[in-house]
Amino acid sequence: xxxxxxxxxxxxxxxxxxxxxxxxxxxxxxxxxxxxxxxxxxxxxxxxxxxxxxxxxxxxxxxxxxxxxxxxxxxxxxxxxxxxxxxxxxxxxxxxxxxxxxxxxxxxxxxxx
Amino acid sequence: xxxxxxxxxxxxxxxxxxxxxxxxxxxxxxxxxxxxxxxxxxxxxxxxxxxxxxxxxxxxxxxxxxxxxxxxxxxxxxxxxxxxxxxxxxxxxxxxxxxxxxxxxxxxxxxxxxxxxxxxxxxxxxxxxxxxxxxxxxxxxxxxxxxxxxxxxxxxxxxxxxxxxxxxxxxxxxxxxxxxxxxxxxxxxxxxxxxxxxxxxxxxxxxxxxxxxxxxxxxxxxxxxxxxxxxxxxxx
Numbered sequence: 001x002x003x004x005x006x007x008x009x010x011x012x013x014x015x016x017x018x019x020x021x022x023x024x025x026x027x028x029x030x031x032x033x034x035x036x037x038x039x040x041x042x043x044x045x046x047x048x049x050x051x052x053x054x055x056x057x058x059x060x061x062x063x064x065x066x067x068x069x070x071x072x073x074x075x076x077x078x079x080x081x082x083x084x085x086x087x088x089x090x091x092x093x094x095x096x097x098x099x100x101x102x103x104x105x106x107x108x109x110x111x112x113x
Numbered sequence: 114x115x116x117x118x119x120x121x122x123x124x125x126x127x128x129x130x131x132x133x134x135x136x137x138x139x140x141x142x143x144x145x146x147x148x149x150x151x152x153x154x155x156x157x158x159x160x161x162x163x164x165x166x167x168x169x170x171x172x173x174x175x176x177x178x179x180x181x182x183x184x185x186x187x188x189x190x191x192x193x194x195x196x197x198x199x200x201x202x203x204x205x206x207x208x209x210x211x212x213x214x215x216x217x218x219x220x221x222x223x224x225x226x227x228x229x230x231x232x233x234x235x236x237x238x239x240x241x242x243x244x245x246x247x248x249x250x251x252x253x254x255x256x257x258x259x260x261x262x263x264x265x266x267x268x269x270x271x272x273x274x275x276x277x278x279x280x281x282x283x284x285x286x287x288x289x290x291x292x293x294x295x296x297x298x299x300x301x302x303x304x305x306x307x308x309x310x311x312x313x314x315x316x317x318x319x320x321x322x323x324x325x326x327x328x329x330x331x332x333x334x335x336x337x338x339x340x341x342x343x344x345x346x347x348x349x
Contacts, residue, residue: 002227002228002258002259002262002263004225005226005227005228005230005259006145006146006262009145009146009148009149010145012148013143013145013147013148016148017139017141021137021139023137027136031145038258038261038262038288039262085287085288085291085321086284086287086320086321095320096320096321105144105145105146106141106142106143106144106145107141107142107143107145108140108141108142109138109139109140109141109142110138110139110141111136111137111138111139112136112137112139113135113136113137
């Protein structure tokens with residue numbers, strides 16, 4: 001259940017950014033979670049809801065955007081959407097593919113006041 | 114005067130926040146693991162400066178990490194100084210075993226946490242009086258999921274599986290196998306009694322990480338252990 005630790009990392013990151021920008025409140029935080037990032041998005045969201053209490057994020061709107069996995073087949077060059085790291089190419093059934101998207105796990109932006 | 118904050122502006126917008134504390138959008142695009150990665154980079158630099166070979170041992174519970182370490186310590190000491198950081202949710206049992214085998218050890222209890230992070234390792238290093246030229250084993254919490262994401266600053270990551278587990282472990286836990294450099298396949302003395310297919314396990318793991326190295330060994334019988342010691346000595 002590393003999603004809990006990751007949620008705490010978000011709170012610490014938000015706290016640092018709030019201080020750096022001399023902001024009193026963070027009104028909104030926007031986070032991207034890639035489908036191939038190794039983070040279970042629902043568990044992460046639940047953990048985040050728990051840990052923001054009593055933090056700089058307690059009033060924030062939390063926007064979590066999932067980013068679909070993208071791969072390029074090494075055999076036939078087809079680019080296709082990947083749901084798991086081990087997905088085979090839908091055209092030629094080759095494996096593995098070069099992952100070109102969906103590994104994101106980042107804070108995109110915050111809105112401060 | 115604004116009723117909300119007492120400043121001289123009138124709050125004619127009926128919305129305090131709009132009149133003199135404008136909202137500001139700050140683009141960050143920063144990894145959520147950036148702080149851990151920063152601390153891991155500090156650890157890595159410190160290991161390099163002090164000429165310490167640091168290895169992060171990861172596996173599921175019961176694969177035999179601690180037994181491998183005990184036998185490694187017995188074989189390599191006194192020619193090589195060895196230090197160990199032990200990660201478990203509870204108890205000092207593993208650190209006691211390591212100390213009995215002859216290496217100084219620090220136990221980190223992660224409580225409800227399921228992995229070690231770079232900060233815990235940095236703090237443990239303050240307490241371990243490591244010496245130049247030594248090997249530092251960081252035995253992570255037994256878990257093939259969570260420790261994969263957390264760089265500790267180690268030189269290399271070693272994943273341990275045992276033949277009593279399924280050979281499909283690499284497919285089920287791809288992140289760990291993707292991020293490791295060496296895979297030890299332990300308990301080879303039990304191969305005649307189980308259905309574990311070594312070649313299949315290796316091919317599954319290589320499909321995820323083509324550069325992964327493998328050593329098949331048994332900490333109990335000693336088979337293959339010399340290959341592991343040779344690998345260690347090749348790392349510097």
